[in-house]
Amino acid sequence: MQQVLEILAQQGPVDPSEIATRLDRPVDEVEALIRQAQEEGILLGYRALINWEKADGEKIYAFISVEATPEHNRGFDKIADYVSHFDEVHSVYLMSGISDLTVVVEGSDFREIARFVAEKLAPIPGVRSTATSFVLKTYKMEGEIVAEEAGNHRLAVSP
């Protein structure tokens, strides 16, 4: 399954028959593995990777370090789940280190994100402090280097 997942992670949806050829496995086996990965919540879906800094309708992101009070028996699960349900929230991680949660928030401008933090995130019971860091420029995302392509310098025909 690992190899199939790696292809999907790199390329997004790929026809099972192509994966089968590349890995030299029967198509049914590949189809079954993909189905299994979906059923077990391993393969969650496919998304396009977009560099919003280049697109017209700009989106900006902030990484927010949140200190929270853990609950008896449930730790940070409940508060993290609560935070996850806001549309503005792109991802939520439990962290080691100084803060407890890192919340990635998406918005169309700085003000919108600032308002979200002040009005929605900070007031949540159990949230003790927030520290907001805005993303100013993206260099690499999801394993892809965003910088200008190096370009292809190969000759068209060589020995």
Place this chain on the structure above:
Amino acid sequence: MQPRPFVSRTADSIPPSGIREFFDLVATQDDVISLGVGEPDFPTPWKICDAVVDALRRGVTSYTSNYGLLELREAIAEDIYKRYGVEYDPGREILITAGVSEGMDVGMRAILDPGDEVIVAEPCYVSYKPCVVFAGGVPVVVATSADNDFRLQAAQIQEALTPQTKALLIGYPNNPTGAVMSRPELAQLAEIAEQHDLLVISDEIYGHLTYEGQHTCFSSLPDMKPRTLLLNGFSKAYAMTGWRIGYACGPAPIIEAMMHIHSYTALCSSVLAQVGAIEALRNCEAEMTEMIAQYDHRRRLFVNGLNEIGLPCFEPRGAFYTFPSIQGTGLSSGKFSQALLLEEKVATVPGDAFGECGEGYIRCTYASSIDQLKEALSRMAQFLDKLDSGKLPVSYA
């Protein structure tokens, strides 16, 4: 006074490689998908570049020993021992060269006297025969064929032997066919080398790019180390074609003779390329393995695709080339490649660029992205349809 022709007869006697001619034609076309290249599409692993930039800043810019940096020779010796169990003495049995290209040239000059014959198995890399000729030797061609999956047969060598035969030159995994030879098959060649007291020059530049089974290093065969001149380099496995770095391993007297020539003609290989090569051997196994895994995916996809569109292709088990037959189309390799380029903008290399027996085949490199390969296959399918329905201009026939 009109100057007389100064170019030597030797230089004049070698025609330009078929690849060069084709290159000029391709250069006139736009939007070409090129399956004509003989090099990786990956950039050199970043770690290697970083190590070299760092070395430059530290002022590593001098000549090295004629043999090459000892640290690199040691790393090469370790690598060969680890992979194949053959021990080379970094002090006397390894020479760093500007790629296999220079290793081949210097090697031939070190071993050949005028009239010495070298058996060369075709189809093969374009520089083999010219290197023999430039060194004053005589190449004796044996033709491998698709019937044997382009593997050299011991009987063919027997037929080509004469009292002048000094060496046998082989390159497996093979450019252009992708053929590999198994250990038992190579052992048969070794037996002939032993019986007839031959040196075997083994170009193993694609050794790491072996997809099924293990690559056999020729000098790892019993008693073959004293009869093997092993040539290898970093161009293909580490995606370092433009760096010009490789090495030769062999018996000390041959390596010393090669070093002697190399010391007068090249002095030493580029120190920066040598630094990069050390980094490659020490820290880039994972990067290399990942590139090989990618080539393997593309190989299966592309070979499958060729067979599906009706260009029969034996399964290449090494390098990054396919060598499909185009005999069913009735066109010559040259015409086929030319028409495919002009009609569908897909560049391939006519098989006869690699020896007469390559006629009837074309070389397609699969060191390109999966998307490019799929697009190329669909253009090729379209081209074959046009051919079948007689829609191609007659000038190609």
